[in-house]
Amino acid sequence: MSVDVKETVKRIYEEVKAKSLEDGDMLINALHAIQDHFNNFIPPEAAEELSELMNLPPSKIYEVLTFYTMFSTKPRGKYVIRVCQSTPCHVTGGREVIEALKETLGIDFGETTEDGLFTLEYSSCLGLCGVAPVMMINDMAYGNLTPERVKAIIEELKGGEKR
Amino acid sequence: MKATVVLVSVDSNSVLKGAREYKNLFSQLIGEYNLSEMVDVLETGSFGVYMDGVLVEVLPDGVFYLVKSTEDVKKIVEEHLLKGRRVSSLEVLPEKVRSTVVETEELVKETRIVLRNAGTIDPTNIREYIANDGYAALAKVLKEMKPAEVIEEIKKSGLRGRGGAGFPTGLKWEFTYKTNADQKYILCNADEGEPGTFKDRLIMEGDPHSVIEGMAIAAYAVGATKGYIYIRGEYYESIRNIQKAIDDAYEYGLLGDNILGTDFSFHLSIRLGAGAYICGEETALMESIEGKAGRPRLKPPYPPVSGLFGKPTVINNVETFANVAPIILNGAEWFKKYGTENSAGTKVFTLVGNVVKRGLVEVPMGTTVRELIYTFGGGVANGRKLKMVQTGGTAGTFIGPDKLDTPLDYDSFKNYGVSIGSGVILVVDDSHCAVDIGLNVFKFFEHESCGKCTPCREGTRVIIQTFEKLSKGTATKQDIEYLWQLAELMEKGSLCGLGQSVPVPLRSLLDNFKDEIYAHIDGKCPTGICKMETKKKKKVYTRY
Numbered sequence: 001m002s003v004d005v006k007e008t009v010k011r012i013y014e015e016v017k018a019k020s021l022e023d024g025d026m027l028i029n030a031l032h033a034i035q036d037h038f039n040n041f042i043p044p045e046a047a048e049e050l051s052e053l054m055n056l057p058p059s060k061i062y063e064v065l066t067f068y069t070m071f072s073t074k075p076r077g078k079y080v081i082r083v084c085q086s087t088p089c090h091v092t093g094g095r096e097v098i099e100a101l102k103e104t105l106g107i108d109f110g111e112t113t114e115d116g117l118f119t120l121e122y123s124s125c126l127g128l129c130g131v132a133p134v135m136m137i138n139d140m141a142y143g144n145l146t147p148e149r150v151k152a153i154i155e156e157l158k159g160g161e162k163r
Numbered sequence: 164m165k166a167t168v169v170l171v172s173v174d175s176n177s178v179l180k181g182a183r184e185y186k187n188l189f190s191q192l193i194g195e196y197n198l199s200e201m202v203d204v205l206e207t208g209s210f211g212v213y214m215d216g217v218l219v220e221v222l223p224d225g226v227f228y229l230v231k232s233t234e235d236v237k238k239i240v241e242e243h244l245l246k247g248r249r250v251s252s253l254e255v256l257p258e259k260v261r262s263t264v265v266e267t268e269e270l271v272k273e274t275r276i277v278l279r280n281a282g283t284i285d286p287t288n289i290r291e292y293i294a295n296d297g298y299a300a301l302a303k304v305l306k307e308m309k310p311a312e313v314i315e316e317i318k319k320s321g322l323r324g325r326g327g328a329g330f331p332t333g334l335k336w337e338f339t340y341k342t343n344a345d346q347k348y349i350l351c352n353a354d355e356g357e358p359g360t361f362k363d364r365l366i367m368e369g370d371p372h373s374v375i376e377g378m379a380i381a382a383y384a385v386g387a388t389k390g391y392i393y394i395r396g397e398y399y400e401s402i403r404n405i406q407k408a409i410d411d412a413y414e415y416g417l418l419g420d421n422i423l424g425t426d427f428s429f430h431l432s433i434r435l436g437a438g439a440y441i442c443g444e445e446t447a448l449m450e451s452i453e454g455k456a457g458r459p460r461l462k463p464p465y466p467p468v469s470g471l472f473g474k475p476t477v478i479n480n481v482e483t484f485a486n487v488a489p490i491i492l493n494g495a496e497w498f499k500k501y502g503t504e505n506s507a508g509t510k511v512f513t514l515v516g517n518v519v520k521r522g523l524v525e526v527p528m529g530t531t532v533r534e535l536i537y538t539f540g541g542g543v544a545n546g547r548k549l550k551m552v553q554t555g556g557t558a559g560t561f562i563g564p565d566k567l568d569t570p571l572d573y574d575s576f577k578n579y580g581v582s583i584g585s586g587v588i589l590v591v592d593d594s595h596c597a598v599d600i601g602l603n604v605f606k607f608f609e610h611e612s613c614g615k616c617t618p619c620r621e622g623t624r625v626i627i628q629t630f631e632k633l634s635k636g637t638a639t640k641q642d643i644e645y646l647w648q649l650a651e652l653m654e655k656g657s658l659c660g661l662g663q664s665v666p667v668p669l670r671s672l673l674d675n676f677k678d679e680i681y682a683h684i685d686g687k688c689p690t691g692i693c694k695m696e697t698k699k700k701k702k703v704y705t706r707y
Contacts, residue, residue: 019432019433020432021389021391021430021432022389022472024453024454025391025432025434025452025453025454026454027454028434028435028436028437028451028452028454029434029435031437032396032435032437054454056454060455063455063456064454064455064456067439067456067457067613068436068437068438068439068456068457069437069438070396070397070436070437070438071437071438082397085603085606085607086358086359086557086603086607087358087359087516087553087557087589087600087603087604087607088358088359088515088516088587088589090600090603091516091517091589091592091595091600092516092517122610123397123438124356124358124438124607124610124611125356125357125358125359125360125557126397127175127355127360127361127364127395127397127398128175128176128179128361129358129359129361129513129515129516129521130176130361130513130515130521130522130523131176131179131180131521132515132516132521134179136397139399141175141179142179143176143179143180144180
């Protein structure tokens with residue numbers, strides 16, 4: 001496993017580095033690419049390998065990882081749900097949508113469902129206020145949400161998994 | 164190009180209403196009816212104001228349709244494209260899309276400078292941008308103008324930063340130009356995180372080359388050879404379109420070494436944000452590109468002297484850069500014809516919240532809040548009454564219906580206490596409670612405060628505690644007085660714009676919605692949204 005991780009991280013880093021303009025301007029982009037590869041989180045071995053490749057202390061990478069909300073050092077669900085809590089969504093029914101999400105999934109913010117499918121996260125404005133309230137599930141956005149639509153979307157994703 | 168073109172608005176908001184499915188169905192049906200030789204279906208950026216469907220335009224007829232179902236698509240193909248008969252039931256008048264509405268005696272017009280190409284060209288095709296005067300401004304400065312002349316033109320135009328602070332763009336460039344250094348940088352701040360703002364997203368999705376061209380001109384003017392566009396990690400579509408645009412510009416020799424056969428070289432690369440609002444602060448953004456946690460730096464030194472990697476740096480907002488090429492092509496005097504004395508040009512506003520037509524509109528500076536909400540936004544949704552408007556974003560001002568006639572420009576905060584900020588107009592109807600809205604706003608700041616300085620980190624926390632007390636009916640008048648003191652402390656003592664601007668929504672809320680806030684002290688929530696604790700406590704209190 002760890003040999004695989006090493007090689008994978010090295011390959012990803014080389015790819016990302018091709019777009020580098022200065023030394024040290026790649027860390028965040030590299031972490032994004034690594035996280036995309038390892039199912040929505042950054043395993044400790046991957047972070048360690050990156051710290052060696054970039055010649056940075058692991059503590060510095062850990063600081064960056066924990067500062068930005070899009071990164072996670074813990075395993076997350078297959079589907080990371082980011083629901084907008086900002087005012088434009090709040091005033092157009094966002095509160096009810098969030099309640100419906102918590103109820104349907106049976107989890108609170110920052111938690112993952114027992115089947116490992118869904119992680120629910122808070123998000124600030126996603127810039128889709130024209131169709132508020134909105135949420136993103138991984139890189140897919142969903143707009144004009146209602147409690148009923150939220151339930152239907154979650155059920156559909158669950159159904160797709162069973163097949 | 165084929166004889167007939169169907170333009171489908173496929174921006175991120177329209178996609179969520181099925182734009183891509185409709186576009187595919189158009190292509191499929193056109194194939195089935197053997198019309199492929201004559202009709203092209205193209206994706207384009209945002210047409211502007213959103214209605215409850217997807218807008219498509221049939222060219223050269225110039226007919227707009229509002230598509231709400233696959234049936235509508237079929238109708239348009241079978242009637243309009245096949246038989247040449249307009250489908251009047253689905254038609255939307257062009258005035259309603261490119262809004263030109265008469266109000267009182269004045270004509271309020273949508274004026275598109277920044278959004279000149281959004282909704283008319285295919286944003287992923289560099290040739291369409293070039294065909295619409297694209298990169299002509301870059302060619303003009305490289306062949307005909309000295310760097311100092313470019314800066315002078317931008318200074319004369321009166322262009323000011325569209326990210327919210329309104330700093331004169333030409334001056335920023337001049338400071339950087341005058342600083343000697345072996346390396347300078349151009350940064351584009353596309354970390355659009357101000358709640359309610361999505362203008363930069365739609366500019367990048369609808370006309371990515373306009374941003375790149377503006378950056379290249381800035382690079383030539385100040386003597387920079389490298390640049391970054393820092394885009395929010397959540398903006399997948401913007402990242403895709405900008406990356407495609409950068410790749411194409413390199414291929415066409417409009418980026419890279421010896422651009423258009425001159426000595427000028429400029430290299431451009433995308434860096435991603437990762438979910439931190441604070442990285443929209445310019446020095447925090449630089450820290451982030453340098454691979455650090457995005458905590459703001461102490462200023463001075465300012466970026467034109469010491470910015471990214473300690474080198475002189477110009478950092479401007481997406482919308483600011485998109486203004487540059489038209490100014491160079493048409494001249495500063497042309498630009499100054501739009502807008503007000505101290506705020507030249509146009510502003511892209513986003514209409515959000517409880518408004519009938521949500522979306523974005525570009526109008527001259529000085530347009531009033533009322534015009535934006537009623538002329539372009541169609542008024543308050545669901546037949547309710549207007550309660551409040553938050554202008555300028557979450558860090559902007561809360562105003563009541565009495566201030567709707569304020570013209571919005573960079574002086575409106577100073578003169579009327581109404582901020583323009585990043586151009587958000589958030590409409591809130593009378594079913595909402597001022598305390599509940601306040602709680603939502605300040606929770607945002609508490610979450611996004613980076614924690615580096617105490618006034619911001621602790622101040623946001625205290626504000627929330629007070630608003631929670633208000634929402635339970637347990638706050639006192641002293642608590643409110645303390646909030647006023649705290650506002651001053653945060654404004655003066657915070658390190659960066661985040662903490663410094665929290666007092667803006669706080670003060671305007673306390674001031675303009677005083678009655679409602681004081682009702683909560685008396686244990687009443689006029690809208691019934693806050694769940695008041697029982698009045699027992701009060702009774703015990705009065706007995707003493």
